[in-house]
Amino acid sequence: MSDARSELTVSLxxxxxxxxxxxxxxxxxxxxxxxxxxxxxxxxxxxxLSYRFACRVGVCGSCAMTVNGRPRWTCRxxxxxxxxAGHLEIGPLENLPVIKDLATDMRAFFExxxxxxxxxVPSKTRHDAIDAIRPDSPARIAADAAIExxxxxxxxxxxxxxxxxxxxxxxxxxxxxWTLVNDxxxxxxxxxxxxxxxxxxxxxxxxxxxxxxxCPQALNPTASIAGLKRRTAAAYLRGEIKA
Amino acid sequence: MNVRLYVWQRATAALxxxxxLVHVTVIFYATRRGxxxxxxxxxxxxxxVWAALYGTFVIAAAIHxxxxxxxxxxxxxxxxxxxxxxxTVAFGAALLLLGLRAVAAVVL
Amino acid sequence: MxxxxxxxxxxLLWLAALVHRLSGLALAIFLPLHFLALGLAIRGEAQLEGFxxxxxxxxxxxxxSGLVFLLVVHMLGGLRLLxxxxxxxxxxxxxxxxxxxxxxxxxALIxxxxxx
Numbered sequence: 338m339s340d341a342r343s344e345l346t347v348s349l350x351x352x353x354x355x356x357x358x359x360x361x362x363x364x365x366x367x368x369x370x371x372x373x374x375x376x377x378x379x380x381x382x383x384x385x386l387s388y389r390f391a392c393r394v395g396v397c398g399s400c401a402m403t404v405n406g407r408p409r410w411t412c413r414x415x416x417x418x419x420x421x422a423g424h425l426e427i428g429p430l431e432n433l434p435v436i437k438d439l440a441t442d443m444r445a446f447f448e449x450x451x452x453x454x455x456x457x458v459p460s461k462t463r464h465d466a467i468d469a470i471r472p473d474s475p476a477r478i479a480a481d482a483a484i485e486x487x488x489x490x491x492x493x494x495x496x497x498x499x500x501x502x503x504x505x506x507x508x509x510x511x512x513x514x515w516t517l518v519n520d521x522x523x524x525x526x527x528x529x530x531x532x533x534x535x536x537x538x539x540x541x542x543x544x545x546x547x548x549x550x551x552c553p554q555a556l557n558p559t560a561s562i563a564g565l566k567r568r569t570a571a572a573y574l575r576g577e578i579k580a
Numbered sequence: 581m582n583v584r585l586y587v588w589q590r591a592t593a594a595l596x597x598x599x600x601l602v603h604v605t606v607i608f609y610a611t612r613r614g615x616x617x618x619x620x621x622x623x624x625x626x627x628x629v630w631a632a633l634y635g636t637f638v639i640a641a642a643i644h645x646x647x648x649x650x651x652x653x654x655x656x657x658x659x660x661x662x663x664x665x666x667x668t669v670a671f672g673a674a675l676l677l678l679g680l681r682a683v684a685a686v687v688l
Numbered sequence: 689m690x691x692x693x694x695x696x697x698x699x700l701l702w703l704a705a706l707v708h709r710l711s712g713l714a715l716a717i718f719l720p721l722h723f724l725a726l727g728l729a730i731r732g733e734a735q736l737e738g739f740x741x742x743x744x745x746x747x748x749x750x751x752x753s754g755l756v757f758l759l760v761v762h763m764l765g766g767l768r769l770l771x772x773x774x775x776x777x778x779x780x781x782x783x784x785x786x787x788x789x790x791x792x793x794x795x796a797l798i799x800x801x802x803x804x
Contacts, residue, residue, distance in 0.1 A: 570590075578583060
């Protein structure tokens with residue numbers, strides 16, 4: 338480090354929906370992630386701090402928090418790329434109720450996943466022949482482009498339409514619905530298209546593209562939602578959806 | 581916004597793309613010529629083309645603006661869905677009435 | 689809750705969406721007034737002529753140029769949405785959004801010059 342700082346000051350949100358930021362001084366190290374910093378505070382400075390993590394290596398999505406105003410995976414965010422003048426501000430993810438400190442209640446996020454019919458509906462039994470799905474078919478390419486979502490909630494936290502419209506199902510739920518719409522094996526598309534065509538569905542999206550900007554998996558929910566808009570409009574015009 | 585409102589809003593938007601171009605051209609022409617009311621009305625009175633173009637423009641704009649404002653109301657104001665829908669119909673009707681009246685004023 | 693504004697609100701595409709929304713609102717407020725002005729012709733040419741002469745003032749001309757900017761920027765922003773929603777995804781949208789705003793400004797500026 339060119340500036341000989343040895344300490345980082347960190348403001349962490351303490352409390353629930355009401356609360357305040359509290360400052361802590363943490364040793365600055367090379368190759369330090371934001372999760373390292375939060376963990377240091379909890380283990381050495383204040384054991385009452387609540388936060389979530391699991392894998393520490395960017396595959397589970399549990400450690401997502403708001404870092405200097407932006408939603409990120411804290412285990413994959415190096416302090417050196419985000420600290421401003423030796424300072425960090427860390428809060429819980431936006432758009433979700435705060436349970437305590439840095440941990441949010443993600444129930445609404447997962448309930449909307451169900452409301453968007455983001456679950457596979459089987460069409461065959463074990464006695465039927467297996468569907469041959471070509472990986473280079475356009476539908477499968479579309480599904481594969483959106484399939485790597487690990488439900489971390491960052492897109493949901495980044496989305497202003499989620500903030501403004503409590504009914505909006507959100508980018509992750511709609512993105513998953515899109516992958517299933519493109520799954521040739523799925524039998525639930527009539528109900529799924531109706532679900533995402535209702536108020537709060539895909540048409541509420543204004544294409545701000547914050548979801549795409551912040552998704553750590555480089556997914557593009559805006560594009561998935563655009564696909565849903567096309568499908569639902571076509572289905573509506575054919576009389577398959579009542580609205 | 582649901583699929584029905586979406587389809588109406590996007591369809592009227594697409595319909596208005598050429599109409600806006602026509603309108604901006606008309607504005608440029610009228611300002612360049614420094615037209616008086618008499619000049620304008622001489623061109624519009626009795627014109628079927630004018631009536632058709634601007635009549636369509638008014639209808640499309642009334643629907644499009646009403647749905648657009650409804651979206652803003654549901655997201656940025658405390659109004660609920662029902663109040664917003666009521667507003668949409670009222671605002672759209674007002675625009676339609678005033679707009680068709682204006683078209684009639686210059687065409688008839 | 690967070691003292692800092694979410695930083696993504698300064699992204700160009702978010703700004704484009706805000707401009708699109710605000711221009712739409714402004715146009716929606718303006719439209720009834722526009723219809724009322726034109727409706728003056730019902731009472732006869734003299735009423736409309738009176739209004740047109742009133743609107744010859746420099747400030748009104750400036751406002752009219754502003755309105756044309758709002759109309760064109762709203763149309764181009766809407767066109768951007770129609771493209772996102774109906775064509776294959778393309779990158780470089782930030783550049784397209786900036787170009788759309790630029791074209792709108794140019795159109796409005798040309799009109800302003802012609803009016804004076």
